Amino acid sequence: MDSDLAESVQALKTVFEKRLIPANFGTNDQGVVKALKQALDLPDRYVAFLQAADPLDVETVTPTERVRFIPVAELAGEQIGYGQGDGDNPRMNGWREGWIVVAQGMLGDPYFLDTTRMDAEGDCPVMTAMSGAELRPVLCGSTFASFVAILAAAMEVAEDFGDGGLIPDDEFIFREALGPKVRMIDQAALREGHWTS
Numbered sequence: 001m002d003s004d005l006a007e008s009v010q011a012l013k014t015v016f017e018k019r020l021i022p023a024n025f026g027t028n029d030q031g032v033v034k035a036l037k038q039a040l041d042l043p044d045r046y047v048a049f050l051q052a053a054d055p056l057d058v059e060t061v062t063p064t065e066r067v068r069f070i071p072v073a074e075l076a077g078e079q080i081g082y083g084q085g086d087g088d089n090p091r092m093n094g095w096r097e098g099w100i101v102v103a104q105g106m107l108g109d110p111y112f113l114d115t116t117r118m119d120a121e122g123d124c125p126v127m128t129a130m131s132g133a134e135l136r137p138v139l140c141g142s143t144f145a146s147f148v149a150i151l152a153a154a155m156e157v158a159e160d161f162g163d164g165g166l167i168p169d170d171e172f173i174f175r176e177a178l179g180p181k182v183r184m185i186d187q188a189a190l191r192e193g194h195w196t197s
Helices: 003-018 030-040 044-053 072-078 144-161 170-185 187-192
Strands: 024-026 054-057 059-061 066-069 099-105 110-114 126-128 138-141
Touching (some): 044 054, 072 099
Antiparallel strands (some): 066 099, 126 138
């Protein structure tokens, strides 16, 4: 992994440890990840993440969202019902070629790479859209590395909210506290408002 992604992944691992929330990252043989890269046309930076930090059981927890990363073993299968429909799972209406689901929210909303907008470093934006509705993609991270960094920041802010039930104002207070951290990581993602509104 390059330094930006390695720093983001380490921040995420550290906040899981600090909050005493179990998270299981693994590693993969280069051949396994290379085959998946070819099958799904994955970007290089995401491939490096899967090889060095396969999210075997990784779910972020905040007052507004849970985001579960999809591990290598499930990645190809998770594309069915989105971009690769089959007889039992039709393709999601409005889904585009080049979108790869890499995580899911607690209500099943996909977080996906938009590989049609690849940058020079082999990374691309991470988007989300409400499942079951007309797809209106929203930017969650200008790159996969910034997406991971934002999730780490959100987990860090969430530490102050405890593990109990939410009071009605908690979501607003959490989003307001998260805003400045997202601004420092990725101003474009802040403007889109997914994390703060």
